[in-house]
Amino acid sequence: MTALKNDRFLRALLKQPVDVTPVWMMRQAGRYLPEYRASRAKAGDFMSLCMNPEFACEVTLQPLDRYPQLDAAILFSDILTIPDAMGQGLYFETGEGPRFKKVVSTMADIEALPIPDPHKDLGYVMDAVSTIRRELNGRVPLIGFSGSPWTLATYMVEGGSSKDYRKTKTMLYDNPQALHLLLDKLAQSVTSYLNGQIMAGAQAVQIFDSWGGALSAAAYQEFSLAYMRKIVSGLIREHEGRKVPVILFTKGGGLWLESIADTGADALGLDWTCDIGSARERVGSKVALQGNMDPTVLYAKPEVIRTEVERILASYGKGSGHVFNLGHGITPEVNPEHAGAFLRAVHELSAQYHA
Amino acid sequence: MTALKNDRFLRALLKQPVDVTPVWMMRQAGRYLPEYRASRAKAGDFMSLCMNPEFACEVTLQPLDRYPQLDAAILFSDILTIPDAMGQGLYFETGEGPRFKKVVSTMADIEALPIPDPHKDLGYVMDAVSTIRRELNGRVPLIGFSGSPWTLATYMVEGGSSKDYRKTKTMLYDNPQALHLLLDKLAQSVTSYLNGQIMAGAQAVQIFDSWGGALSAAAYQEFSLAYMRKIVSGLIREHEGRKVPVILFTKGGGLWLESIADTGADALGLDWTCDIGSARERVGSKVALQGNMDPTVLYAKPEVIRTEVERILASYGKGSGHVFNLGHGITPEVNPEHAGAFLRAVHELSAQYHA
Numbered sequence: 001m002t003a004l005k006n007d008r009f010l011r012a013l014l015k016q017p018v019d020v021t022p023v024w025m026m027r028q029a030g031r032y033l034p035e036y037r038a039s040r041a042k043a044g045d046f047m048s049l050c051m052n053p054e055f056a057c058e059v060t061l062q063p064l065d066r067y068p069q070l071d072a073a074i075l076f077s078d079i080l081t082i083p084d085a086m087g088q089g090l091y092f093e094t095g096e097g098p099r100f101k102k103v104v105s106t107m108a109d110i111e112a113l114p115i116p117d118p119h120k121d122l123g124y125v126m127d128a129v130s131t132i133r134r135e136l137n138g139r140v141p142l143i144g145f146s147g148s149p150w151t152l153a154t155y156m157v158e159g160g161s162s163k164d165y166r167k168t169k170t171m172l173y174d175n176p177q178a179l180h181l182l183l184d185k186l187a188q189s190v191t192s193y194l195n196g197q198i199m200a201g202a203q204a205v206q207i208f209d210s211w212g213g214a215l216s217a218a219a220y221q222e223f224s225l226a227y228m229r230k231i232v233s234g235l236i237r238e239h240e241g242r243k244v245p246v247i248l249f250t251k252g253g254g255l256w257l258e259s260i261a262d263t264g265a266d267a268l269g270l271d272w273t274c275d276i277g278s279a280r281e282r283v284g285s286k287v288a289l290q291g292n293m294d295p296t297v298l299y300a301k302p303e304v305i306r307t308e309v310e311r312i313l314a315s316y317g318k319g320s321g322h323v324f325n326l327g328h329g330i331t332p333e334v335n336p337e338h339a340g341a342f343l344r345a346v347h348e349l350s351a352q353y354h355a
Numbered sequence: 356m357t358a359l360k361n362d363r364f365l366r367a368l369l370k371q372p373v374d375v376t377p378v379w380m381m382r383q384a385g386r387y388l389p390e391y392r393a394s395r396a397k398a399g400d401f402m403s404l405c406m407n408p409e410f411a412c413e414v415t416l417q418p419l420d421r422y423p424q425l426d427a428a429i430l431f432s433d434i435l436t437i438p439d440a441m442g443q444g445l446y447f448e449t450g451e452g453p454r455f456k457k458v459v460s461t462m463a464d465i466e467a468l469p470i471p472d473p474h475k476d477l478g479y480v481m482d483a484v485s486t487i488r489r490e491l492n493g494r495v496p497l498i499g500f501s502g503s504p505w506t507l508a509t510y511m512v513e514g515g516s517s518k519d520y521r522k523t524k525t526m527l528y529d530n531p532q533a534l535h536l537l538l539d540k541l542a543q544s545v546t547s548y549l550n551g552q553i554m555a556g557a558q559a560v561q562i563f564d565s566w567g568g569a570l571s572a573a574a575y576q577e578f579s580l581a582y583m584r585k586i587v588s589g590l591i592r593e594h595e596g597r598k599v600p601v602i603l604f605t606k607g608g609g610l611w612l613e614s615i616a617d618t619g620a621d622a623l624g625l626d627w628t629c630d631i632g633s634a635r636e637r638v639g640s641k642v643a644l645q646g647n648m649d650p651t652v653l654y655a656k657p658e659v660i661r662t663e664v665e666r667i668l669a670s671y672g673k674g675s676g677h678v679f680n681l682g683h684g685i686t687p688e689v690n691p692e693h694a695g696a697f698l699r700a701v702h703e704l705s706a707q708y709h710a
Binding site: 164165169278293 | 519520528568575607628656659682
């Protein structure tokens with residue numbers, strides 16, 4: 001494998017010294033970029049982009065070509081590839097978000113679910129990872145990812161997005177054994193899926209627990225965090241002679257940082273409701289932190305974006321252990337020049353915190 | 356005025372001893388009740404219910420007639436009465452939520468906004484309060500309420516509900532002076548509106564900061580909490596020879612409880628993501644706590660509801676200072692018998708914590 005030319009991102013995740021704070025953006029290969037929209041038009045639709053390794057590679061590299069400040073690439077894919085590989089029939093309706101043809105309702109539905117083989121059933125993702133890794137040619141590290149078991153379960157039980165997760169929570173409270181079996185199958189699936197990505201070339205992995213924050217404190221521990229802990233303990237943590245850091249991101253999980261830090265993960269993702277300085281005081285000796293600018297700040301003037309970047313850097317303070325990011329994915333309406341101003345500000349303003 | 360027959364709710368808000376933990380439900384006069392749906396059909400639509408004091412009184416009392424366990428009544432009204440009284444033109448589109456005919460975009464728009472006189476411009480609310488208070492005839496205390504300045508501002512700037520508050524946050528970051536002027540006018544309006552409700556007979560008041568949790572930690576302090584603090588300091592705190600407790604409820608505000616408790620409010624509302632025992636450790640010496648069962652638990656079997664009630668009571672522990680509630684409004688699909696099981700469980704299971 002080609003030597004890594006920029007390893008700031010991996011070093012910061014392990015709290016090793018860096019020259020400037022590394023930065024990337026969740027959903028950085030996305031609709032705010034005209035070149036992404038052109039690729040997507042060419043591919044036909046979103047899932048065709050994901051399922052074709054050449055297209056997935058093309059859009060993964062687009063933000064890196066536009067923004068030399070980006071310190072990591074992230075696999076272009078969807079969080080719902082695993083339920084799709086379980087036979088649920090993922091599809092997208094315009095303006096409606098993801099949907100599944102089959103819905104999981106009963107213990108029998110769950111017992112019948114297979115655990116996908118990453119190479120056989122999700123080979124297109126493994127191919128995308130190895131293609132991107134080859135094309136990156138050591139520029140920056142490649143992040144692999146998956147949805148968390150709880151987050152995947154909500155889509156499988158609701159049949160799509162949801163406002164209040166009524167069906168999933170009714171299963172949680174009325175039929176917890178069924179939900180536990182589903183989550184256990186998902187945890188096994190996510191573990192082998194992420195290990196497949198690591199073997200194919202992913203140099204760090206992130207688990208997106210997008211809807212963990214919808215749970216009560218007690219239910220979060222039992223139905224989301226426990227399964228992420230299980231995954232973390234089953235992951236390949238060293239590959240190609242280097243540590244493979246694991247990042248857990250529960251959106252809305254700011255109250256539970258101490259217990260998320262106890263899972264054995266290397267880093268926690270933070271949304272923008274957490275003050276990153278307080279978060280560091282609470283868990284900073286155990287884990288690195290990733291985040292956490294409100295993505296809507298990117299709608300503001302570049303000088304305001306710069307002020308917000310400075311505020312977050314100052315709040316984190318001196319030393320390594322911070323990967324700058326947004327607190328959630330970048331939105332389609334953002335002006336790409338504002339994203340550029342954000343990325344430049346992180347590198348320019350952070351050097352003083354690493355002197 | 357008639358003597359209050361049940362003052363558990365007011366006593367718990369002031370941390371005075373009680374026999375059992377008092378309970379009420381946000382949105383307890385709502386669509387889950389067939390008698391509410393009948394009244395609404397009779398009135399025509401939602402705003403006709405709100406604007407007619409007799410109808411507002413009728414639906415306020417319905418849950419009390421059905422559930423003898425309820426320890427408080429809450430004024431039936433909408434949080435958007437103030438922007439409507441400012442001339443923004445509130446209306447509801449079926450299935451779409453609230454909308455405004457006018458939208459606030461510029462400093463000039465904000466400068467032109469009047470501060471409503473509660474008696475002249477919101478007389479129908481004052482009349483509803485005094486009518487309900489009279490008809491309650493001392494059964495339980497009556498809660499008045501308002502939206503918070505930040506929450507009201509989001510509706511006025513977006514023109515309705517929003518997913519990411521793009522316009523309001525762009526104003527916040529790009530034109531903070533304009534937003535501050537709007538929030539200041541709203542804080543003045545809310546203060547006189549709540550004081551009007553208190554003079555008309557409200558025995559406690561709650562401020563609903565439904566969207567404060569969408570802000571960054573720093574922006575929350577400056578653009579939401581500061582204005583709630585201003586309101587708290589301007590409220591009538593004693594009336595009819597009795598304290599008038601103030602409850603602040605920021606949904607998604609669990610990370611900021613310490614600073615919310617510092618406003619001078621008597622009690623904090625908690626959503627279900629907070630563990631109420633941890634919340635009590637953090638702020639319990641300063642304020643009472645209200646909450647916090649996930650409303651979706653009401654979809655579960657009555658015995659599961661009972662277990663959750665017990666879990667929350669045990670987490671809060673012994674002694675006064677807890678008003679049981681849901682962590683958000685009850686939803687239209689809930690079976691009214693499940694709501695009854697919830698209310699009974701609170702009284703039955705809580706006596707041991709007050710022995």
